[in-house]
Amino acid sequence: MNAVDSALTGRTTLKLISGNNACALGAIAGGCRFFAGYPITPSSEIAERLSRRLPELGGVFVQMEDEIASMAAVIGASMGGVKAMTATSGPGFSLKQENLGYAAGAEIPCVIVNVMRGGPSTGMPTRPAQADLMQARWGSHGDYPIIVLAPASVREIFDETIRAFDLAETYRSPVVLLYDQVLAQLSETVALDLTRDPARAERKWASGPRADYRPYAADAAGVPAMSRPGAGYRTHTTGLTHGEDGFPTQNPEAVTRNLSRLFSKLERHRNAIDASAKLHCDDAEVVIVAVGITARAANRAVELCRAQGVRAGLFRPITLWPFPEQALRAAAAGARAVLVPEMNAGQLCLEVERVLAGTRVEGLFRFSGEPIVPVEIAARAAALAQEA
Amino acid sequence: MFIDLAAEFDIRDYLRMEMMPHFLCPGCGHGIALRALLWAVHDLGIDKDRLAVVSGIGCAGRLSAYIDANTFHVTHGRPLAYATGLALARPDLSVVVITGDGDCLAIGGNHLIHACRRNLKITCLMLNNEVYGMTGGQVSPTTSETRITTTTPLGNSEPHFDACMLAAAAGAGFVGREMTRHVPKLKELIEAGLEHPGFAFVEILSDCTEIFGRKNDMGSSPEMMLRQKSELRPSAYRDSVDTPFRPNDLPTGILAKNARPEYGATYRREAAAAAQRGAPR
Numbered sequence: 001m002n003a004v005d006s007a008l009t010g011r012t013t014l015k016l017i018s019g020n021n022a023c024a025l026g027a028i029a030g031g032c033r034f035f036a037g038y039p040i041t042p043s044s045e046i047a048e049r050l051s052r053r054l055p056e057l058g059g060v061f062v063q064m065e066d067e068i069a070s071m072a073a074v075i076g077a078s079m080g081g082v083k084a085m086t087a088t089s090g091p092g093f094s095l096k097q098e099n100l101g102y103a104a105g106a107e108i109p110c111v112i113v114n115v116m117r118g119g120p121s122t123g124m125p126t127r128p129a130q131a132d133l134m135q136a137r138w139g140s141h142g143d144y145p146i147i148v149l150a151p152a153s154v155r156e157i158f159d160e161t162i163r164a165f166d167l168a169e170t171y172r173s174p175v176v177l178l179y180d181q182v183l184a185q186l187s188e189t190v191a192l193d194l195t196r197d198p199a200r201a202e203r204k205w206a207s208g209p210r211a212d213y214r215p216y217a218a219d220a221a222g223v224p225a226m227s228r229p230g231a232g233y234r235t236h237t238t239g240l241t242h243g244e245d246g247f248p249t250q251n252p253e254a255v256t257r258n259l260s261r262l263f264s265k266l267e268r269h270r271n272a273i274d275a276s277a278k279l280h281c282d283d284a285e286v287v288i289v290a291v292g293i294t295a296r297a298a299n300r301a302v303e304l305c306r307a308q309g310v311r312a313g314l315f316r317p318i319t320l321w322p323f324p325e326q327a328l329r330a331a332a333a334g335a336r337a338v339l340v341p342e343m344n345a346g347q348l349c350l351e352v353e354r355v356l357a358g359t360r361v362e363g364l365f366r367f368s369g370e371p372i373v374p375v376e377i378a379a380r381a382a383a384l385a386q387e388a
Numbered sequence: 389m390f391i392d393l394a395a396e397f398d399i400r401d402y403l404r405m406e407m408m409p410h411f412l413c414p415g416c417g418h419g420i421a422l423r424a425l426l427w428a429v430h431d432l433g434i435d436k437d438r439l440a441v442v443s444g445i446g447c448a449g450r451l452s453a454y455i456d457a458n459t460f461h462v463t464h465g466r467p468l469a470y471a472t473g474l475a476l477a478r479p480d481l482s483v484v485v486i487t488g489d490g491d492c493l494a495i496g497g498n499h500l501i502h503a504c505r506r507n508l509k510i511t512c513l514m515l516n517n518e519v520y521g522m523t524g525g526q527v528s529p530t531t532s533e534t535r536i537t538t539t540t541p542l543g544n545s546e547p548h549f550d551a552c553m554l555a556a557a558a559g560a561g562f563v564g565r566e567m568t569r570h571v572p573k574l575k576e577l578i579e580a581g582l583e584h585p586g587f588a589f590v591e592i593l594s595d596c597t598e599i600f601g602r603k604n605d606m607g608s609s610p611e612m613m614l615r616q617k618s619e620l621r622p623s624a625y626r627d628s629v630d631t632p633f634r635p636n637d638l639p640t641g642i643l644a645k646n647a648r649p650e651y652g653a654t655y656r657r658e659a660a661a662a663a664q665r666g667a668p669r
Contacts, residue, residue, distance in 0.1 A: 034477050055659030056666075060476045065502035069469035072462065072499075076442070076473025079460060080481070084473070102463050229458035229474075229481055232437050236404075236453050238461035247407065247453060248461075 017190060019157045019183040020045035020087075023113055024053065025192065026161025027085050031200045032111070033059035034084035036073035038066055038092060041125040042181045043115040046087040067095035071112070075103050078110045079237060081228045083165055087113035089181075090123060093132060093139070100174055101140030102239045107216075107224065107262070109168035109203055111161070113177045115184040116292075116343075118369045127369030128181035130292055131344035136176045137321045143259070145266045147273060148176045148321035150291040154188040160318065166201035167273060171265060172223050178320065180343065182293040182371055206233050215246035216258055222265045266322055274327060275318035280306065281331040284313030285388065286381045288339045289328065289352050291317055294372050298341060301377035305385075312381045325355045332356055336388035339364060339381050341372050360388060393572050394427060402426040402436065404456050411450060413521075415597030415609030417568035421515050422451050424571055424592075425484070428578040440481045442471040444496060446522045447596075448488035448515040465496030468503045471510050479652050482582065485512040490520045493529040493549050500589075504558035507586040508651040513578065514551055514589065517596040525599040536603050551591050556644035561586030563644035567593040567620060569613045573640075580642060586650045593620070593638070 017025075024046045027035070035054055037047040051061040060077070064070040070086045077084040088096060093114040103110050116132045118124030132139075136148045147167050151160040157179060164175040206213050206227040215235045216224045227233035240248035241255050249255060266273060279302055281287055286305075290298040295316040305312035315331040317324050332338055338356060340349040341364035349363040364380050366372045403426070412419050429439060436457050443452035445464035452459040458481070462470045467485045475483040492500055492514045503510065519537060520526040527537040527544050530551065534543045556563045562584035566574040574592065581588035595601065595612040606612050620640050 034473065036473060055655070056663045058659070058663070060655065060659075062472070062476055064469065064472070065498050068466065069472070069499055069502070072466040072469035073473030073476070075462075076460075076470035076475075077477035078473075079470075080440075080474045080478035082477040084477070099463055099466065227458075229440050229478060230437055234436060234457055234459075236459045236461065238453070239463055240461065 024049035030162040030165030034077035067092040071099040104144035281313035300374035304378040413598040417594030444491035504560035555589040562588035
């Protein structure tokens with residue numbers, strides 16, 4: 001038994017662990033007992049670790065015939081009442097989109113890890129990118145709500161994987177965990193508290209007589225109770241637009257009522273879902289907005305700027321979608337300019353421009369397969385501070 | 389003397405009557421297939437609460453909504469993949485997949501061959517009506533050669549799949565075919581599939597009177613069924629009669645059966661053993 005797994009049994013001393021392994025352990029700690037996947041670089045370590053760990057815990061690991069089937073099997077397991085996850089990267093994430101939309105529409109809790117690599121298409125399988133930020137939000141057809149989490153360290157991958165399961169269960173929503181190849185395969189020394197509260201969030205299960213149960217009638221929180229197969233409710237689940245009874249409908253009123261509830265489901269719980277971090281934003285003249293490994297570089301850039309007398313700050317969305325608008329507005333309230341470094345051709349920048357309309361927003365984009373280093377960010381921030 | 393084989397079976401006990409009338413066209417064979425399935429479920433005494441039906445997209449896919457059980461109408465071509473997750477997570481459920489020829493053999497073909505190979509306990513009913521009926525009658529992987537469809541105006545020139553040969557070659561534990569004309573035989577075949585401990589593939593030869601039959605001047609539903617009957621022979625005769633190859637010559641009955649270990653049980657047994665010995669990680 002190695003140090004990491006021994007932590008599961010009570011000891012918490014850790015030495016070194018990669019982001020992907022932290023994700024696998026976070027999944028176990030978050031209650032995941034089903035994983036379906038398909039090999040793809042650079043996410044495969046998650047599947048490999050869970051293929052060893054899940055059977056020992058009475059869970060199931062299955063390697064499916066393709067990415068589409070993996071996503072389908074995860075939803076199937078979750079419909080059976082088991083917390084389930086899949087992990088993939090770029091091309092695989094594209095293939096999962098249709099079934100991901102099903103999970104959003106039918107409100108089936110599940111967790112999808114997307115380790116971002118260079119794109120488009122096969123791109124650069126062993127190189128990092130952050131080019132799926134918008135796909136994670138809008139990748140499947142139609143309007144739908146989704147939660148996307150963007151951790152920035154190995155430790156945070158562990159924590160956010162646990163939170164992903166809690167959010168998926170609480171709001172009956174797919175949750176995407178988004179991080180780049182660097183974080184996936186970077187090993188860091190971390191102390192993981194694997195002994196904390198073992199009672200994680202559970203989706204609300206149907207109770208009471210069958211005749212009174214309406215599968216998509218919302219409770220006060222806007223989240224419908226789910227029925228567990230075998231519990232006597234014998235309900236219907238469909239990807240077709242459905243009414244409160246779960247059966248297909250094209251009645252404009254019923255469609256509007258159910259979709260309005262679906263679209264507002266996450267919005268009304270923004271306070272509980274939002275998560276972000278900020279550093280030195282209070283007096284910052286330039287606020288840097290970044291996620292993932294780029295936020296790590298930006299963190300160092302802020303220190304470099306401050307050492308030179310440039311008042312820089314960092315705002316880092318941890319819940320990327322729904323986007324933490326209020327927190328960003330507050331963090332950038334006093335800034336004369338905002339810098340958005342990201343490993344793509346400009347995605348996060350678009351959202352920041354939208355939220356901070358009227359403020360000067362500059363991008364620092366890199367899609368060469370190399371991470372952006374602190375001195376580059378610091379230099380741009382310093383230049384911006386001087387210009388602004 | 390007339391013997392009512394189904395005297396003990398009232399289909400209404402297994403249907404969501406509030407969903408009636410159903411949306412199938414007059415003459416469609418899918419309702420007969422549904423009846424045969426529910427009759428088999430009744431005869432085997434399967435608890436409706438423990439029955440899970442997963443269906444794909446298309447006319448066949450819509451059948452799950454009529455069944456008073458745990459029903460899941462999923463994405464096009466993927467019911468077997470959803471069912472794999474459900475059956476692995478919940479081995480206490482009887483998992484049945486209802487799919488069509490396009491759903492199962494075209495967009496879902498990859499899932500079919502791997503479900504056959506994996507041999508997880510799922511009963512897959514493929515309702516073959518030779519056409520994409522829901523979308524208006526386009527050519528499918530089982531459309532007979534020369535048939536006219538809305539996307540083969542000059543006649544279909546692609547050979548069709550023999551789904552049962554495909555399933556058997558991919559290793560399915562149980563493979564069978566029947567037509568809707570023989571309801572008791574169809575019911576018995578589905579029953580045998582449900583009882584098989586591994587993956588069971590049952591092809592049901594249905595008929596699409598309104599879309600496919602009309603386009604090809606095949607007459608009404610009884611005429612289409614009689615045509616099917618003339619083109620089929622019970623498998624017992626297949627090996628003993630030397631006939632030249634005919635594209636529509638399909639054998640019926642149980643066509644393949646093997647006792648390969650069921651995947652779920654094997655996985656759970658090995659997992660329990662690994663948990664006990666604390667396998668290296």
